[in-house]
Amino acid sequence: MAKRSTAYGRGGPLVYLIAAVVVALTLGPVLYGALGGFRSNEQLARDPAALPDPWLARNYEGVLTNSSFWTYALNSTVIALITTVVAVLAGVMAAYPLARYQFKLREPLFLVFVLGLLFPAAVAIVPLFILITRDLQLGNTWWGVALPQAAFALPVTVVILRPFLMALPKELEEAAMIDGASRIRIFWRIALPLSMPGLVTVGVLAFVASWNAYLLPLLLLQGEMRTLPLGVADFSTQYSADTAGVLAFTTIAMIPALILFLAMQRRIVSGLQGAVKG
Amino acid sequence: MTTPVTAAPEATDPGAAVTRRAEARRVTGRSKAGKRRQRLEIALFVAPALVLMAIFVVYPVYSAARMSLYRWKGFGPMVDFVGLQNYVRVLGDDVFTDAVMHNFIIVFASILVQLPLGLALALLLNRRIRGRGLLRTIIFVPYVLAEVIAGVVWFQLLQPRTGLLETVLGAVGIPVPEQGFLGTPDLALTTVFVVLTWKYLGLAVLLFLAGLQGVPDELHEAAQLDGASWWQVQRRIAIPLIAPTIRTWIFLSMIGSLQLFDMVWILTGGGPANATTTMATYLISQGTQSGNFGVAGAASVVLFLIGFAMAVAYQFLVLRRDTKENA
Numbered sequence: 383m384a385k386r387s388t389a390y391g392r393g394g395p396l397v398y399l400i401a402a403v404v405v406a407l408t409l410g411p412v413l414y415g416a417l418g419g420f421r422s423n424e425q426l427a428r429d430p431a432a433l434p435d436p437w438l439a440r441n442y443e444g445v446l447t448n449s450s451f452w453t454y455a456l457n458s459t460v461i462a463l464i465t466t467v468v469a470v471l472a473g474v475m476a477a478y479p480l481a482r483y484q485f486k487l488r489e490p491l492f493l494v495f496v497l498g499l500l501f502p503a504a505v506a507i508v509p510l511f512i513l514i515t516r517d518l519q520l521g522n523t524w525w526g527v528a529l530p531q532a533a534f535a536l537p538v539t540v541v542i543l544r545p546f547l548m549a550l551p552k553e554l555e556e557a558a559m560i561d562g563a564s565r566i567r568i569f570w571r572i573a574l575p576l577s578m579p580g581l582v583t584v585g586v587l588a589f590v591a592s593w594n595a596y597l598l599p600l601l602l603l604q605g606e607m608r609t610l611p612l613g614v615a616d617f618s619t620q621y622s623a624d625t626a627g628v629l630a631f632t633t634i635a636m637i638p639a640l641i642l643f644l645a646m647q648r649r650i651v652s653g654l655q656g657a658v659k660g
Numbered sequence: 661m662t663t664p665v666t667a668a669p670e671a672t673d674p675g676a677a678v679t680r681r682a683e684a685r686r687v688t689g690r691s692k693a694g695k696r697r698q699r700l701e702i703a704l705f706v707a708p709a710l711v712l713m714a715i716f717v718v719y720p721v722y723s724a725a726r727m728s729l730y731r732w733k734g735f736g737p738m739v740d741f742v743g744l745q746n747y748v749r750v751l752g753d754d755v756f757t758d759a760v761m762h763n764f765i766i767v768f769a770s771i772l773v774q775l776p777l778g779l780a781l782a783l784l785l786n787r788r789i790r791g792r793g794l795l796r797t798i799i800f801v802p803y804v805l806a807e808v809i810a811g812v813v814w815f816q817l818l819q820p821r822t823g824l825l826e827t828v829l830g831a832v833g834i835p836v837p838e839q840g841f842l843g844t845p846d847l848a849l850t851t852v853f854v855v856l857t858w859k860y861l862g863l864a865v866l867l868f869l870a871g872l873q874g875v876p877d878e879l880h881e882a883a884q885l886d887g888a889s890w891w892q893v894q895r896r897i898a899i900p901l902i903a904p905t906i907r908t909w910i911f912l913s914m915i916g917s918l919q920l921f922d923m924v925w926i927l928t929g930g931g932p933a934n935a936t937t938t939m940a941t942y943l944i945s946q947g948t949q950s951g952n953f954g955v956a957g958a959a960s961v962v963l964f965l966i967g968f969a970m971a972v973a974y975q976f977l978v979l980r981r982d983t984k985e986n987a
Contacts, residue, residue: 415813430824476709479702502919504940505964506720508947508956533716565701594806596922611808618812632812643804
């Protein structure tokens, strides 16, 4: 890298200018929301482009003291956690024999998961709604949303985990096998701990997808069971006159995803790249 | 793959040696009991995933297909078999054919606009500029936000009269339509597309950048020594080398554009005057709002077939080259 000579790979003023424009366009809407939350509706109406003057905390206080907000946040968290645990556990269990066993149906079985990538949730959404609310009686519950979400997260989980498991050294497992450990014990005690980095990657992907999901929760959840995206959408239609309040609510709802992203940035990025290369 | 196990060191005690060999055979699955045991283990490992997918993916897709052959209002037994009538109705419905058209516009616009833009930004970020890591993080921020949350903020930005965009554009002298960008039928779809580009460009940049960083420096240096310009190096070496990443991104982008729902639902709800309906918004409003479950089923099947046909065609025509190259 250091050998690459001057003027060639380095940026001139034009490069920095373009970068600045891109940053402004990217962050502009986010900052507009965050700053707008510190203003009053009257300020916003007078000049949409101005800075808060004076800065008001009351919109944010209003959101944070709103018990519905915390209910939505709790629902989002629990649903995302169930989705993640179910998808990762079922996914790694399925990926393990696909990576470690030799059997005739191995590749066809893997193909089932690859094909699963092609089934968009939208295709199945109406029957899914009927299945969950009527047949399974899970409408308006955490599990009713989390289980189908986990099922739709499974293909990508298996597709990422299988090559990951294949790349793990076999020696430990073989040694344990000679000592008479069963496959299931080996899976729990050796393969699972070794594949932790891969599990974290697919786990973060499943969590973020669930946290951001809208369509399925929209059909299945009402009232006190709603998640944050539903809460944001409903709040913005219900209080459409209170622009500052909507902006404050939206900004606070962004924060958990942003924190998770910043903390897990490398995992998310490597997971997405793995998915593309795989 | 388990062959090294058979080469386990023989113990001096003959009894132990026998058990070891038996153990090894069990492990390699050569004996009958071992085979059966192995099959049981595989079934046990794979069962939870297959059961979940069967219940929540395969069965609903199957029942969408079944539903599409009946006139059914969502309750009572499905008895009113109408053959392909729902398909005739869906395909003859201008709202649906327009929705298909809108999906395809988004598919092609994404490739024509986001691909060059994402590639340009990735090439830019691949230079040694200060704050590159921070820049990359910032560009990726919109991708992490929920479509709904991004949509609500943009909805406010785009409001006629009170939104920020009108003030900004007004200051530069660009006129804003009376009904706002989202309220004008001719502009609504373009506006939705601009917001989608804002949201998803970061993913393209990130993936391309990862590909570019895998291009060995020696190639750059060699080309540079031969007197190639920066642009020539990118065009002749870097971009061809990341072609597999680009092709995969195109595939992901296509599938995503065909399923488009959240952003449209938040920004326009499919309006104004059905100017922004997509296949997904159509089948949701037919199914859960109007109670035309048969029609929604037919629309689902059409959506699936279009997506499947495009995926297979793309796999066959384009992606196959990558697997061949790898082999």
